[in-house]
Amino acid sequence: MLEALGSLAATLWAGLRLQTLLLGTFVFLFVVDFFNRQRPKNYPPGPPRLPLFGNFLQLDFQQPHLSVQPFVKKYGNLFSLSIGHFHSVIVTGLPLIKEVLTHPDQAILSRPVSAVRQRIFKKYGLVMSSGQEWKEQRRFALMTLRNFGLGKKSLEERIQEEAHHLVEKIQEEKGQPFNPHFKINNAVSNIICSVTFGERFEYDDARFQELLKLMDEVTCLEAGLGCELYNIFPSIMKFLPGPHQTFFRDWEKLKLFVSRVIENHKRDWNPDEPRDFIDAYLKEMAKYAGIDTSSFHEENLVCSTLDLFFAGTETTSTTLRWALLYMAMNPEIQEKVQAEIDRVIGQSQLPSTANRDHMPYTNAVIHEVQRMGNIIPLNVPREVTFDTTVAGYCLPKGTMVLTNLTALHRDPKEWATPDAFNPEHFLENGQFKKRESFLPFSIGKRVCLGEQLARAELFIFFTSFLQKFTFRPPANEKLSLKFRVGLTISPVSYCICAVPRV
Ligand code: HEM
Numbered sequence: 001m002l003e004a005l006g007s008l009a010a011t012l013w014a015g016l017r018l019q020t021l022l023l024g025t026f027v028f029l030f031v032v033d034f035f036n037r038q039r040p041k042n043y044p045p046g047p048p049r050l051p052l053f054g055n056f057l058q059l060d061f062q063q064p065h066l067s068v069q070p071f072v073k074k075y076g077n078l079f080s081l082s083i084g085h086f087h088s089v090i091v092t093g094l095p096l097i098k099e100v101l102t103h104p105d106q107a108i109l110s111r112p113v114s115a116v117r118q119r120i121f122k123k124y125g126l127v128m129s130s131g132q133e134w135k136e137q138r139r140f141a142l143m144t145l146r147n148f149g150l151g152k153k154s155l156e157e158r159i160q161e162e163a164h165h166l167v168e169k170i171q172e173e174k175g176q177p178f179n180p181h182f183k184i185n186n187a188v189s190n191i192i193c194s195v196t197f198g199e200r201f202e203y204d205d206a207r208f209q210e211l212l213k214l215m216d217e218v219t220c221l222e223a224g225l226g227c228e229l230y231n232i233f234p235s236i237m238k239f240l241p242g243p244h245q246t247f248f249r250d251w252e253k254l255k256l257f258v259s260r261v262i263e264n265h266k267r268d269w270n271p272d273e274p275r276d277f278i279d280a281y282l283k284e285m286a287k288y289a290g291i292d293t294s295s296f297h298e299e300n301l302v303c304s305t306l307d308l309f310f311a312g313t314e315t316t317s318t319t320l321r322w323a324l325l326y327m328a329m330n331p332e333i334q335e336k337v338q339a340e341i342d343r344v345i346g347q348s349q350l351p352s353t354a355n356r357d358h359m360p361y362t363n364a365v366i367h368e369v370q371r372m373g374n375i376i377p378l379n380v381p382r383e384v385t386f387d388t389t390v391a392g393y394c395l396p397k398g399t400m401v402l403t404n405l406t407a408l409h410r411d412p413k414e415w416a417t418p419d420a421f422n423p424e425h426f427l428e429n430g431q432f433k434k435r436e437s438f439l440p441f442s443i444g445k446r447v448c449l450g451e452q453l454a455r456a457e458l459f460i461f462f463t464s465f466l467q468k469f470t471f472r473p474p475a476n477e478k479l480s481l482k483f484r485v486g487l488t489i490s491p492v493s494y495c496i497c498a499v500p501r502v
């Protein structure tokens with residue numbers, strides 16, 4: 001009896017202690033949050049935020065890029081939103097977006113580093129770095145990509161050869177329904193792999209396919225609830241199981257792969273004959289050996305290489321998967337592209353970027369795929385480097401800046417049929433017409449580092465596909481434009497028929 005009472009008391013006490021602890025924690029966080037909330041005068045307006053969570057709960061996680069429309073109506077083209085600890089502003093409309101991305105005193109060139117990113121990349125590499133370190137890494141990467149593009153085997157030829165391999169692989173499907181996802185990923189990835197690692201991988205290489213699956217998985221998981229919560233409560237989420245743990249494990253595996261390739265390069269490295277990005281980087285590291293202030297060190301090597309590998313794979317292949325879908329769903333447009341290919345290139349030549357100027361229709365279709373695909377809807381976030389003003393509002397140092405590319409790409413004032421696939425958007429009297437409100441690669445000093453490469457890849461792969469195949473939905477099936485939200489917006493997995501043309 002007494003014993004039972006004793007244990008009851010102990011349980012009560014434990015429960016009470018837990019409650020006090022929780023209460024204390026909340027009060028503490030509340031106070032911290034309150035001070036965190038102080039804003040400068042003239043800060044952009046925005047919806048009121050909840051303590052701790054900010055506006056986190058007001059965002060719709062299935063379609064984060066579509067859910068804040070009412071705020072724009074209410075607060076205008078520059079409004080504030082808090083996501084966890086990040087004070088952010090969302091910018092809408094071409095003039096303001098341009099102003100922000102190409103800010104004359106370069107005040108908005110940094111990257112905010114979320115807690116998940118901090119754990120994987122810290123501030124290293126090309127995508128997450130800022131300041132002088134970013135400048136050095138970016139300049140070197142651009143120069144090296146250019147050098148290997150102009151080397152013995154030009155990048156253009158590599159893309160042509162790879163597109164040819166991929167066409168042969170797709171031919172094996174004999175017009176039957178197949179899922180093109182990882183074949184396209186593999187082919188696209190091989191281009192950046194040949195530049196960074198000096199090798200390409202066969203489409204049935206199980207180990208490489210595993211890496212491609214990991215990249216696909218992290219793309220999806222980073223926008224998921226697990227990672228979002230980790231970004232707000234890293235010190236708690238660190239200890240909890242969930243998809244964010246899978247995310248970290250995946251990145252570790254990707255990093256390990258890159259580190260191993262680097263180790264192998266070191267073994268047979270010849271500074272006089274750099275074979276690829278890694279060799280060139282090792283040479284740069286040797287140049288600065290022993291100088292502490294240099295940004296050319298092992299960690300930046302790993303992260304920059306990983307950035308090129310990842311950014312060079314996911315984006316272009318996602319765009320190509322959208323392209324096939326749009327072709328199968330718009331047979332009359334597909335026919336016109338094929339007619340142009342037959343007229344300008346024919347059936348025996350390999351497509352090359354030199355053909356592009358003579359193929360306005362095909363070029364317009366590719367642009368329209370990028371406009372509708374809109375794979376990076378809020379651009380890659382930027383961060384204010386030092387206090388500055390935009391449109392009369394004060395943006396303090398550290399504010400995260402999101403530019404709404406969706407609003408640009410679907411602006412009813414700019415596009416005749418904003419929500420329908422229509423290559424005429426990029427045509428005028430049969431000639432290709434550039435459009436200002438088209439910024440899938442962003443603009444400014446931090447514009448996509450791979451834009452030229454990506455544009456060459458998109459053109460050569462796409463024309464190679466349509467030169468040899470007609471894409472159709474599987475018999476008695478309807479294809480859909482359903483998408484998956486991740487770091488990129490990608491079509492949900494689909495099967496398609498590639499019917500040989502001759
Ligand atoms: C269709 C394909 C692609 C699209 C739509 C795309 C889009 C973008 C966008 C919107 C940004 C952010 C720019 C900014 O902050 O203003 C970016 C950055 C970047 N992209 Fe791409 N990209 C594509 C292909 C590639 C390829 C093939 C590479 C490989 C070399 C690449 C490498 C990078 C890198 C390294 C950055 C970070 C640049 C920096 O922070 O300075 N991208 N990309």
Ligand SMILES: *[C@@H]1O[C@H](CO)[C@@H](O)[C@H](O)[C@H]1NC(C)=O
Nearest residue numbers: 065066067068069404406407
């Ligand atoms: C971006 O623009 C689209 C289209 O106007 C809109 O539906 C969406 O809510 C906007 N998203 C943000 C984050 O502003």
